Amino acid sequence: MTEKNFINFHVLISHSPSCLNRDDMNMQKTAIFGGHRRVRISSQSLKRAMRKSEYYRENLGQPSTRTRELGKLQEKLLDELKDRYPENIVIQALEWISGKEGLAEASVGDVAVAPWAVEEVAWFCEQIQQAGVDADKKKLKKQIEKDAASLRAALATAVDIALSGRMATSGLMTNVDGALAVAHAITTHPVDSDIDWFTAVDDLVEQEKQQRKVGETEEGEGEQGAGHLNTQEFSAGVFYRYASLNIRQLQENLGGASRDKALEIAQHVLHMLATVVPTAKNQSTAPFNLADFVMVSFSDQPVSLANAFERPVSERGGFLAPSIEALKDYWRKIHKGYGLDEKVAAFQLGEPGEDPKTFARLSKLEAWIRNDGK
Numbered sequence: 001m002t003e004k005n006f007i008n009f010h011v012l013i014s015h016s017p018s019c020l021n022r023d024d025m026n027m028q029k030t031a032i033f034g035g036h037r038r039v040r041i042s043s044q045s046l047k048r049a050m051r052k053s054e055y056y057r058e059n060l061g062q063p064s065t066r067t068r069e070l071g072k073l074q075e076k077l078l079d080e081l082k083d084r085y086p087e088n089i090v091i092q093a094l095e096w097i098s099g100k101e102g103l104a105e106a107s108v109g110d111v112a113v114a115p116w117a118v119e120e121v122a123w124f125c126e127q128i129q130q131a132g133v134d135a136d137k138k139k140l141k142k143q144i145e146k147d148a149a150s151l152r153a154a155l156a157t158a159v160d161i162a163l164s165g166r167m168a169t170s171g172l173m174t175n176v177d178g179a180l181a182v183a184h185a186i187t188t189h190p191v192d193s194d195i196d197w198f199t200a201v202d203d204l205v206e207q208e209k210q211q212r213k214v215g216e217t218e219e220g221e222g223e224q225g226a227g228h229l230n231t232q233e234f235s236a237g238v239f240y241r242y243a244s245l246n247i248r249q250l251q252e253n254l255g256g257a258s259r260d261k262a263l264e265i266a267q268h269v270l271h272m273l274a275t276v277v278p279t280a281k282n283q284s285t286a287p288f289n290l291a292d293f294v295m296v297s298f299s300d301q302p303v304s305l306a307n308a309f310e311r312p313v314s315e316r317g318g319f320l321a322p323s324i325e326a327l328k329d330y331w332r333k334i335h336k337g338y339g340l341d342e343k344v345a346a347f348q349l350g351e352p353g354e355d356p357k358t359f360a361r362l363s364k365l366e367a368w369i370r371n372d373g374k
Contacts (some may be wrong), residue, residue: 003259004298004343005248007266007369010305011241011273011291012327014320017194018287019234020278021045028193028233034310036190039237041278043182046241049279050272051160059268064115064158070094070103073116080118085125093124096137099171114173115166117158123151124172141172153255159265162253163245179250180243180269181302187237188309188323194234234285238319240309240327241273241291244302259372267366270296274347274362293324294365295331295346295356298373303340305330324348331356343373 021029021041029040050056051063067073074094081090095101097120100111131140144151151174155161165178250262274291282288297303308330313322332355335342344356347365352358359365368374 004300004373005246006299006302007245007247008297008299008303009241009243009245009270009273010295010297010327010331012188012238012293012320012323013241013274013289013291014238015236015277015287015289016285017234017236018285019232019281020287021280026232028235030191031184031186033186033306034312036312038186038189039191039193039235039239040187041185041239043184045278045280046185046276047160047164047182050269050276051164052279053272053276055268055272055276056160059271060159060265061157062118063160064117066113066115068111068113070098070100070111074103077116077118077121081122081125084122085129089125089128090121093121093128095171096128096140097121097124097171097173099173114168115158115161115164117155117161119154119157120151123154137172144172144174149255151255152253156254156257159254162250163265163269165253176253177249179246179253181246183242183304183306185239185241186306186309188240188313188326189237189315189319190312191235191237195232232281234281238313238323240306240323242304242306243269243273244304245269263370263372267369270294270366270369271362291347291362292320293327293346293348294362295327295344296365296369297340298343299340303334305334328356345373 019028023029029042031038031040056063065073065076074091077094078087078090085093091103094103098111127140127144128135131143155174155176161176163178163180166173166176168175245262245266247259247262247266250265251257251259254261274294277287277289305327308326309323313319313326316322331344334340335344345365345368346356346358347362348358348360350360352360359368
């Protein structure tokens with residue numbers, strides 16, 4: 001079997017009552033799929049949670065800084081690069097990359113949010129320092145275009161840019177085609193949300209009430225203790241998370257890295273997809289659930305299995321077990337129907353087995369990815 005360029009990640013994770021991703025009306029994000037309302041977690045929310053996770057920092061390094069506040073960015077990078085480059089070179093590099101002059105006074109409304117990597121800025125500083133501060137910007141740009149590989153190598157320190165990509169709109173900032181495609185996570189079944197009516201008690205008002213022995217049914221006797229009243233939508237459900245990694249694109253984005261390096265990153269992507277939870281309402285709902293089932297395939301193309309749930313899963317002693325079976329069954333149909341030439345393995349809590357080859361420990365599946373599906 002020849003080397004496969006795509007890794008498909010299929011994750012089933014059941015979340016207890018929570019509200020992990022909200023819209024502009026402070027309601028849960030939802031989608032209609034198969035004619036039924038599903039709760040949704042946007043890909044942007046999930047990718048940010050992964051990028052900001054402790055696991056990411058420990059295994060992939062510091063993520064990029066995403067901002068449109070160029071003045072604040074200038075302050076940050078002047079501090080981080082102060083021992084390597086003079087202030088005027090750092091400022092010139094930032095102005096040339098962004099296409100904006102006078103960063104400290106730049107209007108936020110005129111700038112798009114973009115990911116910035118310290119080593120990328122340092123690379124530009126090095127080019128300017130070698131060419132001289134009076135270097136011609138157009139000539140330097142042409143040189144940069146010729147020397148794209150070394151720039152990509154500098155960008156490799158911000159793995160999240162290599163994975164998610166970047167759209168540049170001005171200046172010398174380069175476009176990066178993302179290597180990781182992430183779908184919106186949706187529940188495998190219809191969801192009817194609940195409404196939590198909650199209060200925040202004002203301790204001092206409540207204390208005064210108790211001292212005056214004011215009963216809840218008495219009227220005209222002042223505050224009853226609630227300093228804040230509100231409602232919040234929440235629900236529980238089994239979510240299907242899907243992502244596809246383009247290995248060659250990742251290698252290119254990392255400045256020509258080896259396949260082995262790309263697979264090392266892929267195993268960390270798997271771990272985050274199986275364990276990282278968006279941070280919304282974490283302190284009030286503690287939805288820290290881990291994946292119960294993960295399936296991974298090395299394939300010649302991206303293949304989503306979302307249509308396993310186009311017909312919603314029916315509750316049979318819960319939604320998790322039938323969701324796992326529905327996913328496996330649909331994979332078998334797709335695999336056979338299209339004659340897919342894949343290498344496939346899975347992780348299922350306490351359920352080692354075959355078809356597909358299934359490990360009872362997530363670390364075993366991570367090692368399988370690291371070893372190129374062997």
